[in-house]
Amino acid sequence: MELKKYQQEVINDLTQFIEELDSTRHIGQAFTNFWESKGITVQSLDNDFLKPYDNSVKGVPRVTVKVPTAGGKTFIACNALKPIFDSFPLDKPQVVVWFVPSDTILKQTYENLNNPTHPYRQRIDAHFNGNVKVYDKEALLFGQGFNPIEVKEQLSILVLSVQSFVETVRKGLPRAYRENENLAEFATHFRDLKANLDNVDDTALIQVIAYLNPVIVIDESHNFEADLRVDMLNNINPSFIFDLTATPRNKSNIISFVDAIKLKKNNMVKLPVIVYNHQDTTEVLSSAIQMQKTLEAKAKAQEAKGGKYIRPIVLFQAQPKTSDDNVTFDKIKDSLIEIGIPENQIKIKTANKDEIKKIDLMSRDCEVRYIITVNALKEGWDCPFAYVLASLANKSSSVDVEQILGRVLRLPYVTKHQEDLLNYSYVFTSSNNFLNTLDKIILGLNKSGFSAKDYRIKEQQVESKIDTTTGKGSFEDLFGKQQEQPTPTTTANDEDEVEIKVDDVKELTGSERGTSQLEDILKLAGDTNAEFEKKMEELDKEDNLIPTELKEKIKSFPIKEVFKEDAEKEVIPTFHIKTAPSLIEPDNLIPLTKNLLLEGFELDKQDSNIDLTRTASKMASIDLAEGRKDEYVPEYKYVDNHVKEAFAEYLTTLTPEQKINQIAGRITKIIKKIDQIPEPQIIAYVKKIIGNLNSEKIAEITNNESIYANMIKDKIEILKEQYSEKKFDILLDKGTIVCKPLFKFSKKISPKKPIKSITKNLYIQEEDINDFEKQVINEVANLDSVVYWHRNLERGKGFLLNGFINHYPDFIVKMKNGNTILIETKGDYLDGSDSQQKLRLGEKWASKAGNNYRYFMVFKGEKLDGARTVAQLIDILKDMK
Structure with a gap:
């Protein structure tokens, strides 16, 4: 299994942060530098989630990756281990404490990481030459293959639950805190390390873990807000903390955002979510049954054309009448059977009754199409065949869909399906107070790492509380400013009983009204996706260095209207190299990178x-x-x-x-x-x-x-x-490397420190410049021969003069005679290879780009051969009218 592009971008972000850390040796500064390289100044950013580095765990880098449900957090974590350990001293023990939020996920994670054939383990084995061993708590406590010699020679992954180590449970002296003769060797082997916890024996598991100075991976870190306190983390003595969550907390040091658009483009999730509020439970049942049959018919038609097997499942969610909920759920099951659903297609999954425990829901032999639950299907339950979440609560009851909404978002087989309806997810409700229900749906999306931008609603009532004609309350402003979340106004009535009128459901299902309602839902789905796809195309054209969630928080500046037409026509040449022709590049030209020049280097x-x-x-x-x-x-x-x-x-x-x-x-x-x-x-x-x-x-x-x-x-x-x-x-010289037009100006830029005081700037505001740069561009801009100028951006955002080095010239200037000028400024004489290399590359580029392109390196005083003084530059440019 290979990393998706967005997953690789997360690893790239982590690697870049570690490189900044190696360079600065200061965690807070590395964090600031990391975001500044993307054009974001965290000190001045007005938001609730990206702030200056929080140093709660002293001297330990702690970073967070925001990844929504179904984004592949565990696989990202598996790939993150190598860059983290690569940054450590050579002889440091390679130990990972992998914290998980629940027993269900603990079991899944341990089994997957311990399975040599699972993609998670295969990736880790590839990175650590197969010298990997995974332990659960019992193996650690009994010292089963866990000793100083083994630990020194391998990557050791300790899959644990936080609850075993929280300070509040120490009164009962859990086993992790007790003296343990099975681990006595560690205390002897690590003789120079002092005990980390007072009044805890050196052979206790918690103390041994502290000796080993582990990397900590925290899966679903938002679930540990109460338990995973700073003192608990300090007790474990970590060397690096890597958090993964869909919903980062205020003090999270986020280094990478994965937003819904990336998951949708990589076919990871069923988006958008189609939300339809019916008039009563009868309509909910009818629509859910019809939708299941419609989706399954689409799935069969798709499979007949070579597609993969899908059996869409409906999750019926209702509230229990009493603490002993079997009666209520058995009653729902009986009603579904009476409606005509075969009994073997219906299962109950509640706190007290689990009929799907040993069933492989994705097996072709499985008959299950309907699952009745309350909130038993939370994190850890994974079935991509779940398509519809249907609430069977009475109209006056609160609908707690937020607990399980994420369970219907994962797309089967991580591929876009030919039948469009199989690419979305569906939520059906009936509520007098739909605003309250909508609030729960938004909360459910938030818990899964999505937002109010990722769904579409319609309410089937005479007096609609939601303006469905304009899309207000939905994602009309998709990926733009979020709407304010509605405030709940009703509470659940625990005495309400789910009322199913079997005869009414039978009558409605297949009737003209029922059919019309289903068609309305299908039309909503189609229209919604068309809008979704359009917005995705628009976002593709924007600056992708800045996460979508931050774009509205960062000031951006468009090209001035007076220059817009000219700037849109400008396409600046860059170096390309000839390769063997292919379907992707029939002209056998691809952009040159430095690595392509190292072919044959021994x-x-x-x-x-x-x-x-x-x-x-x-x-x-x-x-x-x-x-x-x-x-x-x-x-x-x-x-x-x-x-x-x-x-x-x-x-x-x-x-x-x-x-x-x-x-x-x-x-x-x-x-x-x-x-x-x-x-x-x-x-x-x-x-x-x-x-x-x-x-x-x-x-x-x-x-x-x-x-x-x-x-x-x-x-x-x-x-x-x-x-x-x-x-x-x-x-x-051979003509294997040529210049070919490629670079176009972005529609908007987001400079870190905007300036606007110099005439003829291309964008409404440009990036800040130093005093000598200001002197140069001020004199250039005031020439009659100049049309506009632009302060070139770096780090993948501006024009890259690509060659044997990567060079971002300081300024791009457009002249009235049609020439495009690149200017690199140097305040003082620098006899360094960097300046000489830039000058050589710039001159070679100008000689190959064409008659309308020039490159100048400008010095304040004494200069390199081939460079210019400011006066010489002005004398050359003034006549380019």
């Missing part, structure tokens, strides 16, 4: 001369001076000395060749993945560098692996750049 054959004379102690002192200056520094960056001592002692037992192999392997792991370079080549290259060093230098490298690994990595990056540029020049 690292182990490159120059291995590198200056290793700088003492590690001097380099390390800089690092240590910044360490622990405040509680935002990630604690996991510091490795205990006994770990280094143990490895040094181990090396003494090896031959010189074995010693070099060990050190090269460890340094390669610290260097981690380098694009386009296989790991064996990196190992061979490291061996080439350290193979002839004396024993004293080898010992120094052993004690300072990360420092020397970074030095070697820097050398490799230089070699890559040199190779890429040579390859670029050769392919450019």
Whole structure:
């Protein structure tokens, strides 16, 4: 099973945050930098969910991913483990505490992660070379395969419930807090680690977990608001906390949003939700039965044309009359049978009666089409065949659909079905106070990570409380500003009994009125989806770096009307490379990326001369001076000395060749993945560098692996750049690399710090600029020859001059003679490779883009050969009229 595009984007976000963390060594700053790279300043954002970093768990990165129901949270978590552990010191134990919200999900998660054939486990095995073991609480308490030697050699995943560790239950001294001779080895092995909890034995499971400094994965973290307190997390002594939830809390440090539109595009969910309020329970039953038959007929027709097997299921939800609810639900079942539904198609699932416990609802042999429940089908119950949620509550009763609405949202087989009706979900109710019911539906969508934008309603009453003709109260402003949620005005009447008039249901089902009502529902579904699809197409054209949920919170600025027509025609060339023709690219041209230039690069054959004379102690002192200056520094960056001592002692037992192999392997792991370079080549290259060093230098490298690994990595990056540029020049001369129009201006931009004080800016407000940039563009903008200018945005949002490096020039300027000018500004003379490379790339681009394109690098004072001063630039541009 491969990651969906949006799931990969989540992993990319996590990786980017970790890279910022490695760079800044400050959790709060890394979080700020991460969002600024997407054009969002969290300090100034007015919202309830994305705020400056909350540092409740001191010194431990804690981040949240918002993923709606059916978004594949567990699979995302499985893929998140590798980038997290890759950021840790080499000898840190690879231990995960995987917290789940309920016994049902605990059982499912343990079984799936422990099953070698399950996609979750297969992905983890692939990332950790199959050295993986999954434990439940019982295995941990009895030390079954859980010991210091096993833990050192593998990834250990501990699947647990929070309830086992909450402070409030310690009065009864649960087993996790008791002395445990089965775990005594851990206390001896981790001798340098101090006990984390007072008055708890060193051999207790909670204490052992604290020794191991685990990564914590929290599935459905919103369910732990009460139990998962800061003191409880500190007791476990985590190194990294990764939260996944559909509904983040106020203090969540969200690094990635997955919204409904992404799930819909990837065929994960049945959206939109079609909500239809009937006049009474009779109509609800009739519509539910007819809809089930209609959907099943569509499913059979689709399967006959090669589609997959689907048997649509209706969830009938009613409220119990008494605490002993069997009578009420058996009565509903009897009524459905009397209506004509075969008994084997009806099952009851309540707190006291579970008729689906051992049934595979997705099996072709299963006959179940109707399930009667209250709220027993919550998280952990998963059947994509559930299509219709029908409330059988009396008109005066509260409808608690929010508890199970998420159960009908998952799309069967994660694929768009040929029969459109099989791509939506349906909610049928009958309520005098539909606003109250609607509030419950919105709440149910919210609990599942969706919003009031993702459904469509219609009320079948004489005096409708919802304006269904205009769509007010639905998603008319799909993915725009949310409507205010209605306030409940009625409460449930526990004495109400579900009333089913069997004869009335029989009469209505199949009658002209019943048929008309069903057609009304089907038309609503079709019209709704057309609107939904249209909005999806519009959103595809917008800036996708900013999550949909944040777009309305961030100021965006359109192109000025005076420049709109000209700007829409502008298409700026970028570099493309010729490849073998394909169905996707019949012209065999694809945008050039740096990695495509590394084809044929063999690292182990490159120059291995590198200056290793700088003492590690001097380099390390800089690092240590910044360490622990405040509680935002990630604690996991510091490795205990006994770990280094143990490895040094181990090396003494090896031959010189074995010693070099060990050190090269460890340094390669610290260097981690380098694009386009296989790991064996990196190992061979490291061996080439350290193979002839004396024993004293080898010992120094052993004690300072990360420092020397970074030095070697820097050398490799230089070699890559040199190779890429040579390859670029050769392919450019051969005509294999060409310039082809590609970049178009966005309709709107969202600058981090807008400015508006300079004339002829393309957008109503542009991105902020420094003093020298302001001097340059002010003089340029005031030339009669200039039509408009734009401050180019970076990080994937603006024009990328792609080549052997990625270069985002500072300004794009349009001239009256039709020329398009790229300007890069440099305040002072910089004899650095970056400026020289940018200038070389810019000049090559201008020579290939065509006669209407120019590139200039401008310096304030002394300049590089080929660059310009401000005066020289103005003299060139002034005549381009």
